[in-house]
Amino acid sequence: MSLRLIFKRYQSYSLSKFSNLEELKLNTSDFKGLFKYSTLNELYFQRGEKIVNELNLQLIENKISPPSSLNELIKLTINKPELIKIYNNATSLQNLNFFFENLKESSDYSFPVIDSNEILKSPILEDLEEVNNNFNIDKDLKDWIISSFGSILQFKSLLLNSAHSINGNGITWLISQPRNDESLKFSSFSSNFGNKDKLSIVNTYNNGTIDDSLRSNQLYKNQKQKELKENLKLEKEPEQQEVVEEEFNPILGTIEEAEFQNLFNEKSIIPLLAIDASPRNYLKDYGVFGNQRYLDNVWKCINWDIVKQRTPKKDSQNFSFDYE
Amino acid sequence: MFKRTGLRITKRLIHDVPKLKGQYKYETSGIEGLYSPEGFKGAWTDYQKFLTMNLTLLTNGTENEFKSPYQILLNTAKQTTEQHIFHYASQAHNNHFVFQQLTNKSEASKTQPSRNLMGRINDMGFKNLQELYDQIVKLSETMNGQGWIFLVENPDKSLKLIQCNNDGTPYFYGKNQSLDLNGGISEQTYEKYLELKNQVEENSRDFTLPILGINLWDHAYINDYGINGREEYLKNLWSSLNWDVINGRLFEL
Structure with a gap:
């Protein structure tokens, strides 16, 4: 696939309009249980608008008629160093949409001032049964989570601790990962639950992507592109052409080669849930010491119906839960 | 560069927020032209407290306990298993470094x-x-x-x-x-x-x-x-x- 660089009617992207958020905006009311209104406005509407504007502007500047889906745009631009700004904005927009889509309001939260004592607080030991019983979601999904992580409590701890471990900008994802691909054949986990897709938790940082098949090869491609450019230059000035002796290491290749050979193309990873752990999400309402409190609230605000909708259809139908 | 508070009785060292030149004035009226008092509190008083407190908790009883954040960051930079400590030390040092060079407009x-x-x-x-x-x-x-x-x-x-x-x-x-x-x-x-x-x-x-x-x-x-x-x-x-x-x-x- 290649980007069509022919001048066509430019398609532009817009910020997803979620009915629940639009209603909050209309009434300038808080996102109950998670954000004050002013924060929601800055986080979603203002930041979103800024990203959308920059993205559309860059598409026009680069004379690109983009595909209708943001995901396609991300796939097309990640390996094009000259279109890095488009990639960055497209990813930011996609992540923003994805995160806010899987949120719903929960019980009210009053945003108390959280001070430094929060660091010294002992963690609350949660009851395995209680967490399990309070987790009222679709049965298939729940069983799938338990078969992947052991228990709901283990899943919750891993999810929130992964998010808490992010110091800069980043997102913690719940992903569905196919088991029957090459890379998992040799993994010790592969035999536990047959060939069913497995749920995993991963972190991405800044504008990272969960899909390694997109991310891989970049250094190699950059190298090739550079060589191509240099070759073009050399062709123009043939008298300067020299044979460049390449260093040859018979045991270890270069990082670029390793990257190229380590293909992830067989994997198709499906994101189910995103938790944005970047400081901008909690600093305003929860303060410097409020990261953990924010994440605890996010847990209560996850819209599991949306997560269920995102699960691959085929697998959820075929899914059977063997627990021993 | 960092001031540490020594507690003589217990002979332990606690990393604490260093006093800036003009700290009291900044706390009450902010840094003119840059921070309001709340902004200053978030960027310096609270954040530095967050960093130094975590640093204290992580270095307590280790060889890094008696070192300044600058020494700790140099000490841990190459240690792959101590990057969580490096984070707080490096951030504490960088933040202090930046605030030292700020003043009213x-x-x-x-x-x-x-x-x-x-x-x-x-x-x-x-x-x-x-x-x-x-x-x-x-x-x-x-x-x-x-x-x-x-x-x-x-x-x-x-x-x-x-x-x-x-x-x-x-x-x-x-x-x-x-x-x-x-x-x-x-x-x-x-x-x-x-x-x-x-x-x-x-x-x-x-x-x-x-x-x-x-x-x-x-x-x-x-x-x-x-x-x-x-x-x-x-x-x-x-x-x-x-x-x-x-x-x-x-x-x-």
Whole structure:
């Protein structure tokens, strides 16, 4: 696939309009249980608008008629160093949409001032049964989570601790990962639950992507592109052409080669849930010491119906839960 | 550089928020032209407390207990299992470094780069301070996440600007963290990567010392400038720099 660089009617992207958020905006009311209104406005509407504007502007500047889906745009631009700004904005927009889509309001939260004592607080030991019983979601999904992580409590701890471990900008994802691909054949986990897709938790940082098949090869491609450019230059000035002796290491290749050979193309990873752990999400309402409190609230605000909708259809139908 | 509070009775050391020159004034009326009292509290009092408290908890009873954040960051930079400690030490040091060079706008306007410093800035290819500022803004726009920008002095006394993603430190090029390889990789990043690779292959020694630091973490501006206010913050930060402090960081012949 290649980007069509022919001048066509430019398609532009817009910020997803979620009915629940639009209603909050209309009434300038808080996102109950998670954000004050002013924060929601800055986080979603203002930041979103800024990203959308920059993205559309860059598409026009680069004379690109983009595909209708943001995901396609991300796939097309990640390996094009000259279109890095488009990639960055497209990813930011996609992540923003994805995160806010899987949120719903929960019980009210009053945003108390959280001070430094929060660091010294002992963690609350949660009851395995209680967490399990309070987790009222679709049965298939729940069983799938338990078969992947052991228990709901283990899943919750891993999810929130992964998010808490992010110091800069980043997102913690719940992903569905196919088991029957090459890379998992040799993994010790592969035999536990047959060939069913497995749920995993991963972190991405800044504008990272969960899909390694997109991310891989970049250094190699950059190298090739550079060589191509240099070759073009050399062709123009043939008298300067020299044979460049390449260093040859018979045991270890270069990082670029390793990257190229380590293909992830067989994997198709499906994101189910995103938790944005970047400081901008909690600093305003929860303060410097409020990261953990924010994440605890996010847990209560996850819209599991949306997560269920995102699960691959085929697998959820075929899914059977063997627990021993 | 950091003041530590010694408790004689228990013979333990606790990392605490160092007192800034003019701290009391900043707490009550903020840094004129840059921070409101709340903004100052979030960026300095609270954040530094958060960093030093975590540092204390992590270094308690270890060899790092009696060291300053600067020593700890150098000590842990190369230790792959101590990166969580490095984070707090590096952040605490960087944040202190940046706050030391800030002052009220009216006082800042009375200061200017020394002839020595200005000459070196000119040697970098910037005709005036505005051009240096423009370059810093340009660099900040290429940073997708949190981070720092430092003007550093090379061993040959020339200056250069470096980007440090997240908790990167300007003292050791192995932990500058100037490459962001998370998403798409730009040509610029690839060039930097090649440069770094060369440095490693040649076993080159990279002793840089920071002269000027810019904090691009959300903590530094979110209270006063909002989530999308980085540009505005940078503008105000630039006019609140106390060049007397920055001049003093260069060795004068």
